[in-house]
Amino acid sequence: MRHLKKGRALGSDASHTKAMLRSLALALLVNERIKTTEARAKEVRPLVDRIITWGKQGDVHSRRLIIAALGGEKKLLNPATEKRDLELSYRVIHDLGPRFAERPGGYTRILKLGPRKGDNAPMVILELVD
Numbered sequence: 001m002r003h004l005k006k007g008r009a010l011g012s013d014a015s016h017t018k019a020m021l022r023s024l025a026l027a028l029l030v031n032e033r034i035k036t037t038e039a040r041a042k043e044v045r046p047l048v049d050r051i052i053t054w055g056k057q058g059d060v061h062s063r064r065l066i067i068a069a070l071g072g073e074k075k076l077l078n079p080a081t082e083k084r085d086l087e088l089s090y091r092v093i094h095d096l097g098p099r100f101a102e103r104p105g106g107y108t109r110i111l112k113l114g115p116r117k118g119d120n121a122p123m124v125i126l127e128l129v130d
Helices: 014-031 038-057 060-069 088-099
Strands: 033-037 075-078 083-087 108-115 122-128
Touching (some): 014 033, 014 038, 014 088, 014 122, 038 060, 038 122, 060 088, 075 088, 083 088
Antiparallel strands (some): 075 083, 108 122
């Protein structure tokens, strides 16, 4: 029975679902646009919105919440130098936080693409709003 279990199972156990959502959130924050299934996009959207809201606050506690939500500090690959140097929490606070400073919420957009060829799963593009 699924009593008191929130969210979609997404075809796996709770630990795999949690890891998958963290990975999707990380990919969205790094690339600002990802292609995934509709169910996964609807599940990761509140997590990403919460992380960006913490980034707008920009204090030490928010930085630690961002790190905890993404499963530890992640360093990004800088395309200019080909080295991992920019921390994700730094990017969320200094790049995405000011970018969405005037927006009260709703930082993501879901664009429907249609069914996937192999299994007919509804595919979407999840992106950050400009």
